[in-house]
Amino acid sequence: MFGCNVVLFLMEVDSMRTRPAALIALFCLTVPCLAFPASKVKLGFVNTITGAEAPIGENLSNGVTLAIEDLKKKGIEVDLVKEDDTGKPEKALSAFEKLATRDGVAGVVGPYTSACANAVASRADQYKVPLLVPVAAKEEITQKGYKFVYRLNAPADVYSSVILDTIFALDKPKTIAYVYANTDFGISTVKTAKEYAARVGLKEVADEKYQKGAPDFRSTLSKIKALSPDLVFMVSYEVDAITLMRQSREIGLSPKAFLGAGAGFTTSQFLAQKEISEHVFSSTQWTDDVNWPGAKDFYNRYVAKFHKEPTYHAACAYEAMRIMAETASANGGDREKTRAALRNGSWKGIMGDVKFVDYDKFNNQNRHEMLVQQIQGGKYETVAPAKYATKKPAYPFRWK
Amino acid sequence: MNLTVLVQALVSGILIGGVYALIGIGLTIIFGVMRVINFAHGELMMVGMYLTYFLFTLLHVDPFVSVLITIPIMFAFGAFLQKTVINRILGSLPQNQILLTIGLGLIMSNTVMLLFTSDYKILTTSYSSSSLHVAGISISQPLAVSFAITVAITGALYWFLMKTDTGQAIRATAQDREAAQLMGINVRRMSILAFGIGASLAGTAGALISPTYYVFPQVGSAFTLKAFVITVLGGMGSVVGATLGGIIVGVVESVGAVTISSDWKDVLVFAIFLVVLLVKPSGLMGKSRM
Numbered sequence: 275m276f277g278c279n280v281v282l283f284l285m286e287v288d289s290m291r292t293r294p295a296a297l298i299a300l301f302c303l304t305v306p307c308l309a310f311p312a313s314k315v316k317l318g319f320v321n322t323i324t325g326a327e328a329p330i331g332e333n334l335s336n337g338v339t340l341a342i343e344d345l346k347k348k349g350i351e352v353d354l355v356k357e358d359d360t361g362k363p364e365k366a367l368s369a370f371e372k373l374a375t376r377d378g379v380a381g382v383v384g385p386y387t388s389a390c391a392n393a394v395a396s397r398a399d400q401y402k403v404p405l406l407v408p409v410a411a412k413e414e415i416t417q418k419g420y421k422f423v424y425r426l427n428a429p430a431d432v433y434s435s436v437i438l439d440t441i442f443a444l445d446k447p448k449t450i451a452y453v454y455a456n457t458d459f460g461i462s463t464v465k466t467a468k469e470y471a472a473r474v475g476l477k478e479v480a481d482e483k484y485q486k487g488a489p490d491f492r493s494t495l496s497k498i499k500a501l502s503p504d505l506v507f508m509v510s511y512e513v514d515a516i517t518l519m520r521q522s523r524e525i526g527l528s529p530k531a532f533l534g535a536g537a538g539f540t541t542s543q544f545l546a547q548k549e550i551s552e553h554v555f556s557s558t559q560w561t562d563d564v565n566w567p568g569a570k571d572f573y574n575r576y577v578a579k580f581h582k583e584p585t586y587h588a589a590c591a592y593e594a595m596r597i598m599a600e601t602a603s604a605n606g607g608d609r610e611k612t613r614a615a616l617r618n619g620s621w622k623g624i625m626g627d628v629k630f631v632d633y634d635k636f637n638n639q640n641r642h643e644m645l646v647q648q649i650q651g652g653k654y655e656t657v658a659p660a661k662y663a664t665k666k667p668a669y670p671f672r673w674k
Numbered sequence: 675m676n677l678t679v680l681v682q683a684l685v686s687g688i689l690i691g692g693v694y695a696l697i698g699i700g701l702t703i704i705f706g707v708m709r710v711i712n713f714a715h716g717e718l719m720m721v722g723m724y725l726t727y728f729l730f731t732l733l734h735v736d737p738f739v740s741v742l743i744t745i746p747i748m749f750a751f752g753a754f755l756q757k758t759v760i761n762r763i764l765g766s767l768p769q770n771q772i773l774l775t776i777g778l779g780l781i782m783s784n785t786v787m788l789l790f791t792s793d794y795k796i797l798t799t800s801y802s803s804s805s806l807h808v809a810g811i812s813i814s815q816p817l818a819v820s821f822a823i824t825v826a827i828t829g830a831l832y833w834f835l836m837k838t839d840t841g842q843a844i845r846a847t848a849q850d851r852e853a854a855q856l857m858g859i860n861v862r863r864m865s866i867l868a869f870g871i872g873a874s875l876a877g878t879a880g881a882l883i884s885p886t887y888y889v890f891p892q893v894g895s896a897f898t899l900k901a902f903v904i905t906v907l908g909g910m911g912s913v914v915g916a917t918l919g920g921i922i923v924g925v926v927e928s929v930g931a932v933t934i935s936s937d938w939k940d941v942l943v944f945a946i947f948l949v950v951l952l953v954k955p956s957g958l959m960g961k962s963r964m
Contacts, residue, residue: 326892328792456937483937487896489887490690492814493683493928494936500676513794513888520803520886524814525682543796550803 314351315603318373318403319595320366320384320394323358326487329512330537330587331361331386334408336580337591338383340572345596350603352595355379359390366390367397374401380607381406383594386587388412388430388458398422404602404613408594409559409587411536412462416639424616424630426594427559428642430459433535434467434507436644437557440658441531442474444669447504451480451529453494453518454509463509463535479503486511491521499527506531510538519550523673530670531555540647540654542583551649553668558645559625560586561654564662566626593625678810683932684925689817691924692824693883697897698904698916699828700875706848706911707868708764710771714779715876715901716894722748722877723889724786727795730884737797737885738819744881745874752873756866764865779894787891795889802885820882827878828917831871835913844868848911903947909957918958922946 319338322331335356342352355377357369366385373379374397381404385391391410398405399420407415407425411433416425441447450471454460460483471478479501482494495518498506506529508518515538522532532554538544539556560566562573562584572592576584598612601619605611617638620629630638646658648667655665697719704712712718725744729735735743759778763771804815835841846854847864855861879897887893904923908915923943930942950958 324787324792326890329794329890332792482931482935485937485940488936489883490686490924490928491936492686492690492812493679493931496682496686496812497679497932500679513796516796517887521814523803524805525812526805526807543794547796547798 313349313603313606314353315599315607316353316355316377316379317595317598317602318355318357318370318377318379318382318384320357320359320369320373320382320386320390321591322361322386322390323356325360325362327361327387327511330541330585333585333588334384334386334591336576336582337584337588338595340576340579340588341592341595341599345599348600350599352599357384359385361387361390363389363393367393370394370397370403370405371401374403379403380602380605380609381598381612383408383591383598386410388415388462391415392458395420395423402609402613404598404609404616406594406598406616409590410459412458413466413636414462416637417635419637421638422613424638424640426597426625426628426640426642427590428644429636429639430462431466431469432642432644433463433509433557435470436658437507437533437535437555437646438467438470438474438476440555440646440667441505441533441669443658444667445530447476447530449477449479449501449503450505450507451482451498451501451503452478452507452509453480453482453484453491453498454507455486455511455514456483457486457511459511459537460509464507467507467535476505484514486514488514489517491518492525495522495525495527499525502529504530505533507533507535508539509535512538512541513543515539515541515544516547516550519544519547519554523550526673528671528673532671533557536586540585542585545649545652545654548652549674552652552674553648553650553671555646555648555657555667558586558647559642560589561645561647561656561662563656563664564626564645566624567622568624572624589624593621593623593628596623597621597628679932680929682811683928685811685813686817687925687928688921689814689821689924690928691921692821693817693879693920694900694904694924695917695920696824696827696875696879696882697901698908698920699831699913700872700879701901702905702908702911702913702916703844703868703875704872705905707844708760708865709851710760710764711768711775712869712872713772713775713898714782714894715872716896716898717779717782718748718752718873718876718894719880719897720786720889720891720894721751721782722880723884723887723893724790724795725877726881726884727797727889730797730799737799737881738823741823741878741881744877748874748877749870751877753866753870755873756869760869761862761865779898783891783894790891792891797884797889799885814886816885823878823882827875828913831875832913840867903943906957907947907950909960912957912959915957915959 321334359366388410391407395415399422405423409427411430413429452464454464480498534556540558601615602612628640647654648657657667701715726737726740729740801815805812843859847861904919908919927939930939
């Protein structure tokens with residue numbers, strides 16, 4: 275780019291000594307080509323940086339950091355205002371209000387958790403600020419007809435359907451038990467799993483909600499063991515997944531399959547617990563071995579920079595920030611134009627094809643295709659859908 | 675309701691209750707001797723958990739063996755806090771004391787977060803998910819060892835408080851600070867001892883729970899709340915009461931989870947807590963301090 279302008283300049287410089295108007299014209303032609311940065315855009319990012327969900331929040335922060343670097347290479351300078359919601363909806367709300375009013379951002383990416391994202395979504399239309407939710411799963415967020423709220427990831431219903439589809443392709447299980455955190459994410463995911471189970475005639479034998487972070491699930495798990503369900507479906511944040519699986523092993527709970535809905539079942543810490551994590555299924559928004567453009571490269575760069583493996587949260591946050599920044603920048607930071615461009619645009623990147631559409635009860639929802647992974651030989655392997663699978667699913671489950 | 679499930683819940687409840695008791699005893703001793711409500715108790719436990727974690731990952735000391743190292747370190751840390759900070763506000767208004775201990779707790783958790791980030795640290799031992807099976811009941815191996823250690827420590831503490839001169843001096847200070855002082859007891863020194871013991875008990879509880887739980891800077895707050903329920907339930911200042919309180923909370927949570935729902939177990943604990951407070955406001959063992 276720079277080279278072409280230099281040649282142009284050398285060709286014309288001779289004849290221009292006497293023609294200032296032409297010189298100005300050349301300057302105008304050259305400058306846009308040379309311009310670094312081409313545009314600057316102010317965006318907000320609400321995330322859980324401290325508090326109990328901070329470890330997953332860190333994945334989102336890192337994903338966004340990589341996105342900002344990549345955007346800079348493309349000539350988009352992002353003036354990012356980061357806000358910490360500590361995992362509390364009221365803090366997320368005040369952070370969003372600050373971004374919308376005092377900071378005057380063109381758009382907001384976040385928040386991380388369902389509870390926070392749901393609270394913030396209710397105000398996006400009021401402040402007319404485009405909000406792109408990267409990873410919160412609660413269905414309601416994109417079901418209320420908000421004009422300014424967009425969601426990149428697949429909602430809660432897909433977490434359960436994609437994993438149950440996988441099991442039903444292998445077997446005809448008859449009974450299922452639910453163990454899940456008493457959070458917006460847990461409740462909405464299990465609600466949709468129950469709807470699915472009712473459709474296929476899967477009988478529910480236990481429905482156990484628990485308080486996040488509890489140290490002892492042994493009695494609950496032994497109660498479930500006595501009911502000997504074919505499937506145990508769990509929804510847990512972070513390390514509750516490890517506590518639950520450790521105590522399942524202690525108690526000797528052994529269903530045909532342990533199904534984990536995303537979050538705590540997709541972390542490298544869970545993977546590292548080899549005794550308890552082998553052959554556990556989990557649904558996920560992203561894996562590094564899918565053929566979505568740049569997925570593997572993102573994984574490698576993430577590991578090189580942060581010395582950790584990225585979870586799907588990192589990929590979702592990266593892509594959400596990229597889409598929001600490119601769209602806002604192309605529209606000069608105008609909120610209404612950015613909203614319209616999000617509504618009408620389509621993108622392709624590390625999360626596959628992205629397009630915000632209306633379907634069923636959802637609006638401005640990307641129909642993201644979720645994946646099912648299973649830990650095999652101490653590694654996450656994509657086992658479904660078939661077109662992305664790297665390994666065949668191992669079934670039924672047996673303790674090592 | 676299956677009988678095996680109920681017995682299983684009872685056994686699990688008693689075992690986890692033992693660890694709860696240890697947290698409660700620490701808090702109750704501190705309150706008994708100094709009349710200071712220690713809101714940083716959960717954070718002391720968190721410091722104990724980090725100590726255990728690093729002793730295990732860096733020096734390969736088994737979490738249960740590491741108690742031998744954690745106890746003196748936490749005692750020294752507690753005594754230091756008492757001598758430098760808490761002794762200064764012993765005579766001041768209760769709300770000032772509360773604010774001070776809350777502040778100490780915040781400083782501890784945020785310092786740990788600055789040093790070691792907010793990442794969850796998971797301690798994986800060869801027995802983290804092992805269990806013994808007795809007549810169809812599974813007994814968590816790490817929890818059973820924790821319980822045995824708790825019983826030993828509580829026994830030793832009880833002996834110390836009842837039989838030794840220093841123990842009696844601590845009890846005298848708890849019963850009447852001024853009278854104890856008049857009898858020639860160095861009450862400031864007793865306070866330092868009491869806070870040291872309280873901190874080392876909290877640290878030990880942290881060490882004992884580490885192999886089956888996880889460590890992060892904010893882990894303390896949940897346990898601070900639990901410690902208060904246990905202490906108030908058993909009677910503020912009573913060691914036996916705190917032991918009883920811990921076991922009751924453990925059993926109610928566990929049995930509540932199987933008979934009603936795991937969602938309701940906290941409601942049950944607080945309902946019993948309220949009933950005890952209504953019937954006997956001083957707590958179960960409220961009168962017989964120490």
